[in-house]
Amino acid sequence: MTAVALSSLGKPLPQAEVSRMGYAARKWWARILGVAVIIAFAVSVPWFPYSGAKVLGSEQHFKVVAQQFSFTLPPSVPSKTPIVFDVTATDVNHGFGIYDPAGKLVAQVQAMPDYVNHLRVDFTTPGKYVVRCLEYCGVAHAQMQSSFEVQ
The missing domain is CATH 1.20.5 (Single alpha-helices involved in coiled-coils or other helix-helix interfaces)
Structure with missing residues (x-):
């Protein structure tokens, strides 16, 4: 103007x-x-x-099921191998948060009924990893955790 x-x-x-x-x-x-x-x-x-993303055929898939107030997941996964967690829930929405041995959040995804989320993680440090629910899911939500070993 x-x-x-x-x-x-x-x-x-x-x-x-x-x-x-x-x-x-x-x-x-x-x-x-x-x-x-x-x-x-x-x-x-x-x-x-x-453009830097690569299609990897060597990734290993592990099924994870969340339900009030526990996770069903593998006891151990290999390190230095691409891992894909196929995460779902049976009842309500849950958060699937993976913490490394130092207590740092490594990855997270939502676990939802009738839907599978795929969480790709590359573990480089062996040790005990803790899984915690990151979405309020009921009265025992604070105790909803599990763990697995990275070998």
Whole structure:
């Protein structure tokens, strides 16, 4: 609109002319913005993380079932092997949070009835990992935990 105002210095223009000039300026700004967005997208594509993703056929799947107030999961999983936990629930929503031997949260996903979430984890440190429910699921929620060994 500044360009429209500057182009009419010293002489008042009819409203129809001002509107026409304003819409013409708006079209140019939209084109410039569109080109800028396309350029920004094209320049940033090489840094997207998706190209680095690899399809691994050697991953091992382990079924995990959450129910009030326990987890059914394998007693041990191998280290330095891609692991996929296939997580579901039998009753209500639960959180499936994996904590390393130092107590740091490594990964988490929701466990939901009638749906399987796939959680991919690469364990590099052997030891006892603790699984805790991260979604309030009832009166004994605070005691809902289990563990497994990474060997």
